[in-house]
Amino acid sequence: MNQQKTDDDGLFDHCPWLYAEQASQRQRAAQERRRERLLGGAGSVRLGEGCFVAETAAVYPDVLHLGDRSYIAAHAYVTGDVRTGADCTINPFTVVRGTVTLGDGVRIGAHSSLLAFNHGTSPDLPVHQQPVTSRGITVGDDVWIGSHVVVVDGVTIGDHCVVGAGAVVTKDLPAWTVAAGNPARRIRDRREPRGAAQGAEVSGGVAPGGAASGGEAAGPRSRPAAAPPTGPPRGAPHPAVKEQEPSALAGDLSAFATAARAQAADLLGRCRQPGTGRYVDRPGAEPTVRAHCDAVEIAELLLGQAPPDLPAAEHAARLRALQDPVTGLVPEYGAPPPVPRPAGLPEDGASAYHVLCVGYALDLLGSSFAHPVHTVRTTTADRLVRHLAELPWRDRAWHAGAWVDSWSTAAHWNLRLGTEAAAPGALEALFGWLHTHADPWTGMWGSPTPESGRLQMVNGYYRLTRGSCAQFGLPVPYAERVIDTVLDHVRDARHFAPGRENACNVLDVIHPLWLCARQTGHRAEEARSWAANQLTAALRRWHPGRGFPFGPTPDGTGPGREPGLQGTEMWLAIVWLLADLVGLADVLGYRPRGIHRPEPAPPAEGTA
Structure with a gap:
């Protein structure tokens, strides 16, 4: 029946x-x-x-x-x-x-x-x-x-x-x-x-x-086996906000930029240590070299000048004096000169990041390093390739990418000073190794981990490409796959649930999306939608007169939720990148020229 x-x-x-x-x-x-x-x-x-x-x-x-x-x-x-x-x-x-x-x-x-x-x-x-x-x-x-x-x-x-x-x-x-x-x-x-x-x-x-x-x-909608990740939009908008109309968002951006410029001197002043000419990230913290560099970046963005407590030449002189003439590296205040590894740089730590922040702060001040980064200038191609293979790509891709960022930035400063970037063939070996070791399915270097998903891989990608492809004006490999990987990553609640975003994680998403958008229109509407929602959320993080907090960190260390120079420097760049991806960057009236500059860094005079 x-x-x-x-x-x-x-x-x-x-x-x-x-x-x-x-x-x-x-x-x-x-x-x-x-x-x-x-x-x-x-x-x-x-x-x-x-x-x-x-x-x-x-x-x-x-x-x-x-x-x-x-x-x-x-x-x-x-x-x-x-x-x-x-x-x-x-x-x-x-x-x-x-x-x-x-x-x-x-x-x-x-x-x-x-x-x-x-x-x-x-x-x-x-x-x-x-x-x-x-x-x-x-x-x-x-x-x-x-x-x-x-x-x-x-x-x-x-x-x-x-x-x-x-x-x-x-x-x-x-x-x-x-x-x-x-x-x-x-x-x-x-x-x-x-x-x-x-x-x-x-x-x-x-x-x-x-x-x-x-x-x-299986169902009727299964994909072909060999298809790379494609298909309908899948980015997760910020759960706490709704995407605004472009006109409303433009108004909010304009109001934010006006307020930030008016308050810039106050937020710099609260982080200046009296009587020393040094800067702290936030009141109560110890002075750091990075904090001084962050102050230079913020002042240039919002005020179009050096931090107002000293003339630009004096800021530059203080930063230049920190460089160790033997290695060309910059240690933290009171620390001994760093000990480089065979490929030219320490694995991690302040001196590795100072290659970026001090170099670009000096550039913004109209100056430069006093010495080449000798430890990189003498790196041979074979030593560099061996070291690249030994970096912890599988489970610490951020650290591996950060090392590449510092090494390639040191090579850039050496070229700007008119010396060899490194031993003959080393810079070419770097780009050759990177292009032959990028994963064609993710577009990245490294692998997801159970502890943090795609976080290490995506964050390492930003640091690596910032210092290599972006800084030298070269295309990234597998740009469409990178966009797929990044838009998958933003759905990870461990890092992008409400109240969990921090400056590092958002920057390390928007920069790859922005960078790859210059090569492909792949999933452009989805990327713009994510950027618009993040932009609305970012503007709400501004603390009048104090700037941006970096945001929560899983281990409770770092700047955290207290507004400070590092959070402000990073979020100002993030806001610009987000706004540029949605077509509203001109409303801000500023454009990064330091570490987060959108254009390739200019070569030395007389070089191609």
Whole structure:
């Protein structure tokens, strides 16, 4: 006997991908009421265009952001902080709990569990009294997770992965992995020919050809296997603000710039240490070389002159006197000359950053270093290449990128002084190594990490390209893939949830977006939308007479939430970059000319 279909037969609850084309007006009205209940309930809820949430799904989030055309099917259980890209499906009876971030085109098969939390196991307490911890689960783009899969807390599943039915994923899976088993293990790379590993895949719970058992996870919108991340917009606007009309935003920018210029002398004065001519980042802090350089940058941007306490020549003389004539490096106040490594620079620390900030502060003051950076001038190509290979790209990509930034900036200052940048062939070796080691799927150097997602990779990309490609006026490789990676990164709630943004993380997103936009129009509207929302949020951070705070840092160190020179210098540049990407930079009446200058740094006279 055939069962008669009615408007209430639960078809779309169990097969939500059919809703868009087959739902009746009555069913659409019922879904709209479901949507309104979710938006009006507890927690922060944002639902993209064409989303569907089954009536029978238990959805009790702290945060729920569904990208366009994403679905939660019947009897799914969703709690915590869950954010998805576009075209994602959480199928029937699936459990998604804790801090879970999904990219675009993620299909999760029925009866699977993504459990982004854990209980302690100390023997001195019953399990139900143990503290609950959460590191989060991150799933990339174009990922197919089969039925009855369990993904545990702290796992990152890379782009384009396929996870076979019944697998238990306890460790990270690199991009393009086909995995199965308990615990899940790699079967093959999805891009490899399929025939060779097919037998192992069937026994591991993955169907022949690499398809995860539990076909409903694929849905009708799965991407081709080899497609790089493309598709509909997926950037997450700032959750706390709505994008303004351009005319309103232009008015806010103009008012901000006028106020900042009027208050610049006061905010510089509060950070000047009486009787020493030195600067502190914020009242109560110790004086630093960087603080003096930040003061020079802020004064040039807002006042068009040197900090008003001293003539420009005196500021320059004080900074030039700090350079060690033997190494060419600048130590912190009271510190001994830094000890360079074989490739010319310390791995990290103040002296590495002083190559940037002191060099550009002197440039803004109409001066320059007194000596070449000798430790870089003598670096040979083979030593440089060996050192590049030894840098911690995999798990500390920011530190690796910062080292490249400092080295290439030192080479630039050497050229400006009319000496060799480095030993013959070394500068060419740097760019050759960078271009041959960029990942064609992310456009970047380094890899995501379970602890911080794409943070190290994206932040390291900014530092690296600032000193190399941007400073020397060269195109970046794989610009479209960089944009994809960066727009994926801004969905990571660990770094971009309300109240978590800091100057470093926002700068390290807007600069790559801005830089790559000069080469491609890829996802331009999405990038501009993100920039407009961030711009609105940034202007609200200004403290009259005190400037910008840097923002919260995970370890509680650094400038933090107190307004100071570092936060002000960085946010002024960020505001310009954000405004330029949305076409409103001219309203500000200033343009960075120091570390964050948009144009390539000028070469020495007589050089190409």
